[in-house]
Amino acid sequence: xxxxxxxxxxxxxxxxxxxxxxxxxxxxxxxxxxxxxxxxxxxxxxxxxxxxxxxxxxxxxxxxxxxxxxxxxxxxxxxxxxxxxxxxxxxxxxxxxxxxxxxxxxxxxxxxxxxxxxxxxxxxxxxxxxxxxxxxxxxxxxxxxxxxxxxxxxxxxxxxxxxxxxxxxxxxxxxxxxxxxxxxxxxxxxxxxxxxxxxxxxxxxxxxxxxxxxxxxxxxxxxxxxxxxxxxxxxxxxxxxxxxxxxxxxxxxxxxxxxxxxxxxxxxxxxxxxxxxxxxxxxxxxxxxxxxxxxxxxxxxxxxxxxxxxxxxxxxxxxxxxxxxxxxxxxxxxxxxxxxxxxxxxxxxxxxxxxxxxxxxxxxx
Amino acid sequence: xxxxxxxxxxxxxxxxxxxxxxxxxxxxxxxxxxxxxxxxxxxxxxxxxxxxxxxxxxxxxxxxxxxxxxxxxxxxxxxxxxxxxxxxxxxxxxxxxxxxxxxxxxxxxxxxxxxxxxxxxxxxxxxxxxxxxxxxxxxxxxxxxxxxxxxxxxxxxxxxxxxxxxxxxxxxxxxxxxxxxxxxxxxxxxxxxxxxxxxxxxxxxxxxxxxxxxxxxxxxxxxxxxxxxxxxxxxxxxxxxxxxxxxxxxxxxxxxxxxxxxxxxxxxxxxxxxxxxxxxxxxxxxxxxxxxxxxxxxxxxxxxxxxxxxxxxxxxxxxxxxxxxxxxxxxxxxxxxxxxxxxxxxxxxxxxxxxxxxxxxxxxx
Numbered sequence: 001x002x003x004x005x006x007x008x009x010x011x012x013x014x015x016x017x018x019x020x021x022x023x024x025x026x027x028x029x030x031x032x033x034x035x036x037x038x039x040x041x042x043x044x045x046x047x048x049x050x051x052x053x054x055x056x057x058x059x060x061x062x063x064x065x066x067x068x069x070x071x072x073x074x075x076x077x078x079x080x081x082x083x084x085x086x087x088x089x090x091x092x093x094x095x096x097x098x099x100x101x102x103x104x105x106x107x108x109x110x111x112x113x114x115x116x117x118x119x120x121x122x123x124x125x126x127x128x129x130x131x132x133x134x135x136x137x138x139x140x141x142x143x144x145x146x147x148x149x150x151x152x153x154x155x156x157x158x159x160x161x162x163x164x165x166x167x168x169x170x171x172x173x174x175x176x177x178x179x180x181x182x183x184x185x186x187x188x189x190x191x192x193x194x195x196x197x198x199x200x201x202x203x204x205x206x207x208x209x210x211x212x213x214x215x216x217x218x219x220x221x222x223x224x225x226x227x228x229x230x231x232x233x234x235x236x237x238x239x240x241x242x243x244x245x246x247x248x249x250x251x252x253x254x255x256x257x258x259x260x261x262x263x264x265x266x267x268x269x270x271x272x273x274x275x276x277x278x279x280x281x282x283x284x285x286x287x288x289x290x291x292x293x294x295x296x297x298x299x300x301x302x303x304x305x306x307x308x309x310x311x312x313x314x315x316x317x318x319x320x321x322x323x324x325x326x327x328x329x330x331x332x333x334x335x336x337x338x339x340x341x342x343x344x345x346x347x348x349x350x351x352x353x354x355x356x357x358x359x360x361x362x363x364x365x
Numbered sequence: 366x367x368x369x370x371x372x373x374x375x376x377x378x379x380x381x382x383x384x385x386x387x388x389x390x391x392x393x394x395x396x397x398x399x400x401x402x403x404x405x406x407x408x409x410x411x412x413x414x415x416x417x418x419x420x421x422x423x424x425x426x427x428x429x430x431x432x433x434x435x436x437x438x439x440x441x442x443x444x445x446x447x448x449x450x451x452x453x454x455x456x457x458x459x460x461x462x463x464x465x466x467x468x469x470x471x472x473x474x475x476x477x478x479x480x481x482x483x484x485x486x487x488x489x490x491x492x493x494x495x496x497x498x499x500x501x502x503x504x505x506x507x508x509x510x511x512x513x514x515x516x517x518x519x520x521x522x523x524x525x526x527x528x529x530x531x532x533x534x535x536x537x538x539x540x541x542x543x544x545x546x547x548x549x550x551x552x553x554x555x556x557x558x559x560x561x562x563x564x565x566x567x568x569x570x571x572x573x574x575x576x577x578x579x580x581x582x583x584x585x586x587x588x589x590x591x592x593x594x595x596x597x598x599x600x601x602x603x604x605x606x607x608x609x610x611x612x613x614x615x616x617x618x619x620x621x622x623x624x625x626x627x628x629x630x631x632x633x634x635x636x637x638x639x640x641x642x643x644x645x646x647x648x649x650x651x652x653x654x655x656x657x658x659x660x661x662x663x664x665x666x667x668x669x670x671x672x673x674x675x676x677x678x679x680x681x682x683x684x685x686x687x688x689x690x691x692x693x694x695x696x697x698x699x700x701x702x703x704x705x706x707x708x709x710x711x712x713x714x715x716x717x718x719x720x721x722x723x724x725x726x727x728x729x730x
Contacts, residue, residue, distance in 0.1 A: 011610060
């Protein structure tokens with residue numbers, strides 16, 4: 001495999017010590033040494049999610065499995081879900097909710113904008129009680145930060161549970177599960193945690209677990225049934241499926257690095273370098289597509305100057321500089337890039353390499 | 366993590382080159398270099414499954430996710446499934462089928478025995494047409510090899526599709542998807558493939574894909590929807606979820622080692638050493654619990670001699686010898702071990718270490 005610098009929407013660069021952890025000898029998933037490591041992962045995830053939730057672990061699948069796990073456990077056929085849709089990942093939430101047999105009422109906004117909390121309040125005020133409100137915190141398709149804290153407050157006032165997708169936000173910008181009142185929050189390993197893709201950190205509040213306990217129908221999915229999985233991650237250690245040992249080694253080391261740096265220091269690093277990237281892109285003639293005031297530092301959508309050929313230049317960045325950026329999706333396809341500055345990719349020297357390479361391919365276009 | 370020798374029901378020992386592959390630098394999941402590797406994995410999996418099925422790939426989850434993927438795509442609410450149950454994993458098939466909304470009619474046998482194909486024929490002859498017959502090839506809870514080939518023939522005569530769990534059999538004993546007429550076959554990486562746990566190799570026949578195309582309701586699961594996933598693994602490369610890059614590096618290297626050895630040579634190796642293990646265990650006073658003629662070489666269930674304390678001795682094997690074996694499940698709990706001789710763990714020198722250690726803890730018990 002070639003050596004790349006990863007500035008796409010994920011995966012991000014992985015620290016050498018995390019790669020080394022993946023190569024450790026495999027032990028059994030019920031080995032006393034391994035279950036101790038599971039406990040430490042649970043504890044570190046609680047710190048990173050800022051929660052005291054006992055039910056905090058990593059799904060044996062990617063962040064998308066985390067999304068499905070959140071919804072498939074909470075929603076029963078006929079339940080109503082109000083879902084904020086501001087891009088691809090909000091649409092995915094609605095699609096999964098429908099497959100759970102729920103009525104998915106979407107609150108949509110134009111690409112590049114954030115959902116207005118008042119729209120959520122309006123949706124909750126009409127159309128019958130909602131079991132939950134779901135929203136993507138950092139919408140990876142648009143680069144927009146959504147007002148999760150206000151939406152959570154409004155949802156709780158209406159008696160709904162709150163599901164938040166923190167795939168691209170966790171460990172990059174503030175995520176505060178308990179203070180914000182999030183009931184289920186899930187993430188992926190390959191964004192700001194800078195661990196290879198393959199696991200979905202997730203946390204369920206006691207209120208969410210009570211709602212799941214009150215279900216009158218079985219959870220559609222056996223693989224993602226949180227009631228079964230917590231018997232393995234909890235004190236009972238009941239076999240459910242064979243845990244992905246090596247990926248969990250990597251997550252353990254990745255979380256250690258995050259906590260070693262400090263969460264707030266890590267947020268600051270993303271904030272500072274993201275702002276610098278925005279300034280440099282603007283100076284080079286890019287147009288930032290996320291609404292001002294809602295721009296994510298770790299994921300930037302930017303239209304290329306002068307209608308430049310995004311695909312061709314993106315290919316040149318990869319081939320000539322070993323640098324990956326992502327192409328635009330949906331409304332931004334064909335004219336914009338998605339540039340990630342996440343975790344190990346979000347370092348001053350790497351940012352310099354990135355913007356210098358962009359300048360070089362633009363200059364000779 | 367301590368260094369173990371893994372003789373449990375999985376994970377098995379992992380070859381050094383596979384561990385090294387996990388530590389390779391991560392690239393993007395749409396990187397041209399990476400999608401070439403996906404094509405090679407698909408091709409090698411077709412060789413190992415002995416199939417020409419275009420739809421052959423690895424699920425981004427463990428073997429249990431493969432099981433769920435097989436059933437959730439094929440079964441619609443109200444469909445009838447006939448399921449052979451000869452242990453824990455047959456029961457799991459039935460449980461997942463029920464969660465798909467299907468009528469799961471089970472054909473059960475005593476622990477340690479194989480399902481009689483005539484029982485399946487009888488179940489198919491009564492109770493209305495069945496959409497599929499599902500069976501576990503190598504039942505990891507009992508060590509029994511089930512007569513998949515005959516059952517597949519009977520199922521097809523009745524117009525049913527055939528789903529086979531090859532989690533513990535693939536690359537350890539013969540699995541011949543096309544010749545046996547299997548429609549969906551899935552496995553796990555951590556058994557006879559000797560890759561760390563975390564992926565589920567799977568293959569769908571054109572007939573299975575036609576049945577899925579004829580569904581009148583959406584697949585319950587978005588994460589495991591084969592119609593969406595094949596757009597990424599196929600020529601279109603449409604983003605579905607971020608592929609677990611590092612685990613796929615490992616699978617690629619693990620498959621290369623399997624094909625380098627040769628499938629039939631690998632089956633022979635398991636057959637020979639499994640028989641040797643059975644002889645040595647019997648000589649030490651163990652009672653083999655799988656019915657004669659149906660014993661798996663790669664997974665052996667054996668009751669300890671003289672009612673010895675299985676848990677205590679199992680702990681001593683781990684603590685004093687760094688050797689993992691598994692405890693009995695279900696009807697065999699508390700009195701038997703499950704001993705895996707799979708992939709990289711199935712080598713003459715390792716077998717000697719294993720039986721010598723067993724002799725040592727038994728002798729001083």
